[in-house]
Amino acid sequence: MFSYEEIKQIRNQFPILKTNETNSIYFDNAATTQKPVQVINTIKKYYCNFNSNVNRSVHFLDNFTNNYLELSRKQLKYFINAKYREEIIFTTGTTESINLIAFCISKFIKKSDDIIISHSEHHSNIIPWQVLSQNNKANLKVIPVNSEGELNIRVFKKLMTKKTKLISISHVTNTFGILNPINKIIKTAHKHNSLVLIDGSQAISHITIDVQNLDCDFYVFSIHKMYGPTGLGILYGKKKVLDKFPPYKCGGGMIEKVNFKKTRFSGLPFKLEAGTPNIAGIIGTNKALQLLVNYSIIKINSYETKLLKYAIKILSNINGMKIYYNNSKLTKILSFNIENIHSFDLGKLLNNYGIAVRTGTHCAQPIMEYLKINGTIRISFAMYNTIEEIDIFYKYLIKCLDILR
Template structure:
């Protein structure tokens, strides 16, 4: 139990966007699973970079370049510390989770042969499905799916049955973006390793809620996008065990990722630069570090406790609405509620909520197989963050009731 409650009103003042109005109504932002909002402390870091030391990194001897390089590499160290990563060069800075997954999928082309099996869970985001399908097309590998049940939980008995000596790779999200389910990734990782398979965990949705420990998980690859965790868009990280990163070929060629180039032969730079071709999102990387500083200043235990309260309250209030059904009812979930009202298309509900200043996500949430499993076109998804309030939940509930009355 967390004894010291968060000062939510004080926290809300850190987020300028929460003060605005939409369609003449105070903004109620409940689309945090798509992207979180950015606090002034991180915005200030972005502004400072462009005002004071905007320069390319790793290559210049002048002062601005050295300052930018120091700040960028300091951010890498912050990421290393936050996720308890053994070595800083195991942190590859990318444009986000999708880039990170494609980097690994491309590299594994060299290690997957015809008939090898790749396991992916039934509740993945498209970015953790399509790259593996492409890998199978290139190599003749076979994609197999870990099934889910109606509660939105993976059927772990079937997962263990699917594992075999043909399994080379296992891919699963830590948290489902569509349902909020927290998957048993430690069990998934350990079982895969016993069969000699590598594991990639998509941590994009987990990172805002859970402080994942790479050494405790013993995972081979883990991915995160900064914009889910109060940082900017266009930057993220791939954690990879050193032994795997050394084996994988570079994903892109260009500047920075080379040791020596001649027209006859190129040799590649050491980690992490081997996978960081070209000028990176320097400002984004620095701001990523600042976002982690901000989140840690609040404390993940307090944050998770408060979000659990919000989730419980919102679930109870929404279930009082006649005809409303929630998809994803696992007891082990983050603050995401996907729902529909019988007889109403989710898009129509979302449109009315927007007119009331309430931002939710509608559709299949880039997780179309989940929607196909339930036999629905999509859901309304309300996703809560630590800067949301119970008063905002009440506004959402009244908005959904109004939409229901208008549409039925």
């Protein structure tokens, strides 16, 4: 748990918390986190002092840049405890990581094979599998949720057959912040020789991740949700699986030899990283990782849990409040509705008081339709949020409700 002085120290590292003219409260961290000065300065320093491409030339700038890029790959390997550095693939984000996997495994998915996802997935973890299933005439099966928003594991086990080739599931749901039982899912899947992809977008900066311990085949996440730059994602995949993947895109940086008769591709990780990468973002990522390591994911999780519990406690007193879902498996995300109040209307009014929340379906329309609601108000916490901010949010929430009722 963080002390008052530690929270003050953390907040001082985020320029937007000090310079924002509206003096806003930022409760939309599940969409993207703010960036610390270390990340911002590192990116600026790269462009001002070391700008160069990577793996293209022999001059000192290229060598310097390449060394820092590979340092970030090495640090990411340690951060999630991957076995090999070449199991870390740079992409543009979680969306591309999932699409890359869907493209590369499509050659292994046959007619009548099964792919399993859950009812509470983000669109980015629905549509690629929907398209793949349609193109290959495979079956897309969906794990339902129970009355508490949790996956129905009993039904999941019934969905599993010898034809199941892949399960793709979120570690933490972006709609309600529910922690899915991925350990059980991975063990069950592997008994049926099925691959498992875990979308870790909402978990990576809040839960300690050990991919070897989890034994998942893929783990994907976006750097911008862990205090790093936008436009950068990480695809972890077991080397023995990635070795079988064909190239996803073709171009510079991923070949050994080209002639007009045949091309010989590089090995991992470069085989899956065609073209110039987001060099500045990758270099800046190292500073974001240092921030998380220095403050400890365990301490961050403990502090954010305190914020979540406090928010649930005071919001539960509001007449007509419906929290989805008020149980022990929630993590740093709180979604709610208030009877007879549209989430968009409330979100717009809160914005007038400088409070940033997410409204709507959160890129997860199927689960909203299942619940027969047109969206929710979502607040999501980060290490720089405070109890005082929650009190201010509560104060202006009451004012907004007085206006709307």
